[in-house]
Structure formats: structure tokens, C-alpha cells
Amino acid sequence: MALGASHRLTDGVAAVETMTRFALAVLALASGVYTYLGARTILDGSPTAVFFAAIIYSVSVSVGIYAFWSYMMRFYPHVTSRTGRTGLLFVMAAGCAMIMAMSSWLNAAALAGSAAVERHLARSVEDYSADLDRAHQNALAAQSLLPDIQRASERFSQLAGVERQSGSLTGTTGSGSVVQLLTQMSAQMKSLEGNINASREQVSELVEQGQKRLETMRTILSTPGAIEPRADQFSAEAVALTNVMTQLSQMSVAPSIRRAADDLSLGFIAPVPDGAAPDLVNRQNQVMETVKASVASQSKALAKAADEILERPPAAERRFVPMSPAEAVLQYAYDFIPAWAGAISIDLLPGVMVFILAIVHGSIRRQEEGMSFAERLTVAELMETLALQKAISEKGAEAKVSEAATAEEVALAAADARAQREHEADNRTEYRDDEHFSRDDHHQRTTEGDDTHHATNVASFDPAKNPRKGP
16 A cells, blocks of 8 residues: 555656646746836836846846756755755745845736835825825914904903993093003904914915815826826826925914014003093003003913914925835835735745655655565566566676687687697608608618719729720
8 A cells, every 4th residue: 555655656746747847937937027027117227228137137037946946846855864954944945035035026016016106106195185184274273363362352442442432441531541552452453363364365275276286196196007107297296285285384373473472461562641630540550550461361372372383293394205116015015915925926836846845755755664675666667677687697698608609719719729830840840851851862862872883883893804004
């Protein structure tokens, strides 16, 4: 059972090897494409330079991703030691960090860059709207003092009228010093009221302009199309809106009210009593002191209200900062977690395949370690072994035959050489015999000739014959 499972796993690994390489190539190519799209959003220069720079960078990223995961798939599943596995895991972590640094964030920029820029524009619209509302509220805060100022002005005016007609304050009718003082205070209050009313109209106009700018910005945001030209239009509207809010902040009358409140008490100038009788002069002085105390109280209340308005946080002096898709997707990363997940998964998905192969190879090793060699040997391997043994035997027999043939040839050659040497020896012996025989025959013939000559000489001697005389 274990043997069959082990071989099925081995066959499965071999079957998916081509698919694994194909999937790795497709993922590396997809990452390169999205890296190219993201890189174009952050590169500056001529279109040609941007195109070639982005192409070269994306190709480098694709090749690097493919090579890195190919190495990991090839080596990590076969490393069994703890130290080796730990080292490769550290290398894998470092490689993943590098891949995310050079590719994943650009992939996220390509996937969600436009949406991130729109998110930046939408956030800017919200911020500008809040700033405009705050500036409007600060400008209108002084309007809350208008009823108090109106009541004070009416009270001083009414007291002046009553004193003029009935003399209820001094007991003497007419327009004396008290009436003049009350009329003066009423005029100052009416002046403040006029300033506040005038500022209200200007504030309303500026707020209306700001609302129109905001409406235009929202329209630009919701208009479909490329994000770059819309971002440029949005930037122009943001600059105009910032100018409106600056003017609106300067339209607040709270500082003017604060100064006017100080002038009411510090700049109080009481007229000289003009009564003819000492008693009337005394009553006028008493009324003037009462008016002075009332003015001081009113001044204190206005100053306190103006300080509360001035203590409010002013509208921020906001400046719109355009962002590229890559910068926006980093700035608003938490708003685009799915896009980031997809961008990272394209680059790191091969890591899952690496761990799958490691688990499968580990299971194969564990199953094979518990079996003997005979159990691990399959029929195909046995047949292959037998065929290999047969081939080795045949080659051995051929070698032996070849060695025998060689020995026989050597023996024949030696015999031929020995026969040749014997033949040469025989030839030399025959030659020597022939030479000896020739010498003996020559000697015999020479001996026989001498004997014949001697016999001839003896035979030619005739004692009866007279010897031959000499010459």
C-alpha cells in the first residue's frame, strides 16, 4: 500500500512538472505586465524614454521572479537537514521582501492606482468642505453678537429719548450732557451693528463661491475617464477654493468687535455737566457714572464674547498635493487591501507551490524509509535491472571471447614466429652443410687431380726410353 502511494505521488510530481513551469511563467509574465503599467505612472521624461525604461524594468522583474521561484522549487523540497531548511527559508523570506519592494507595490498601483487617486480627490473634497464650513462658522460667529449689540444700542437710544422728553434720569428735560452721552453710546453700537451686517453679506457671497467650487470638484470626481486630466482640473479648483477660504477667514469681524469693546471702556469720554444749578450738575454726574458703569459692563461682555470667537480653531490653510497612482495606493493602502492582496499574491503564489512540493517529497521519503530495498523495487525496475545484468553478462562473454581469440592469435603468432625462426635456423644449417660439402668436394677433387697428375708423371716415365735431352 505504501509503495503504491509513494509511486503515485512520484508520478504526480512528474505529471505536474510541466504545468508548474507553465504556471510560474504565466505568473511572472502577469507580474511583469502590471509592473510595467505601474512603472509608467512614476517615470518622467519623453514618452519613448518612459516606454523603454518601463519595458526594461518589467522584463527584469519577470526574469527575476521566474528564476527565484525556479531555484526554490528545484532545491527546497530536496533539502532535508534542519539547517539547510532554515537557511532556505531565510533566503525565501528575503527574496519575497525584494519581490514586494520591486514589483508588488507597482502591481497594486496598476490594479488600484486610479481608484486610489480618486480616493485622494474625494478625501480632499471632504477636507475642503470641512474647512469651508469651519471658516463660515468662524465668520458667522460674530453674527451671534449682533442681537446683544442691537439691544444695547436700542437701550441707549431709548434712554436718550426718555431723558430728552421727560427727564426721567436727571429730572430735567432737554438735550443735556446725559442725552449726548447716551446718544454717543447708541451711535457706537449702531456702528458695530453696521459692520457686522456688512460682513454678513460679504461672507454669504464668499461662501456661495466656495460652494460652487466644491460642486465643481465633486463633478470632476464623479466624471468617468482618465484620472490625470481630471486631477489637473481638480487641482485648479482646489487653488481657487483655497483663495476663497483665505478671504473668508479675513472677513471675520471678531477682532474688530474686540477692539471696539476695548474702546467702549477705555475710550469713554463723558461730557461736562451743563446744568445751571449745582443740584442738576450733581444729578448729571450720577447719571454719567451709571452710564459709564453700564458701558464698562457692556464692553466686558463684548470682549469676552469676541475672545471666545477668536479662540476657535481657524480653518486650516490647506494646500492640495497631487499624487501619482503609485503614491496614492501607498498613502491609502488600508482602503485597498483587496488590491494589495491580489498584487502580492501574483508574486508570492509560487511559494505555495514550493511548499506543496516540499510536503509531497517529504511524504515520499517517509514512506520509502520504512520499506526494505526489495519492497521498494518495482517490476519495471527489476526488469530493467535484469536487462542491465544480461547486457553486462553479454558484454563480459564477448570480452572473454575476445580475450580467447586474442590469446589464440597470440599463440599462433608465437608459433609462426617460432616456426619462422626454426626455418631460418634450418636454412642456416643447410647452408653451412652445403658450404662444408662444397669444401669437401673441392678438396676431394683437388686430391684426385694431384693423384692423377702424379700417376701421369709416373706413367710417363719409361726407363727404356732415353731421357730427353735438354735444349
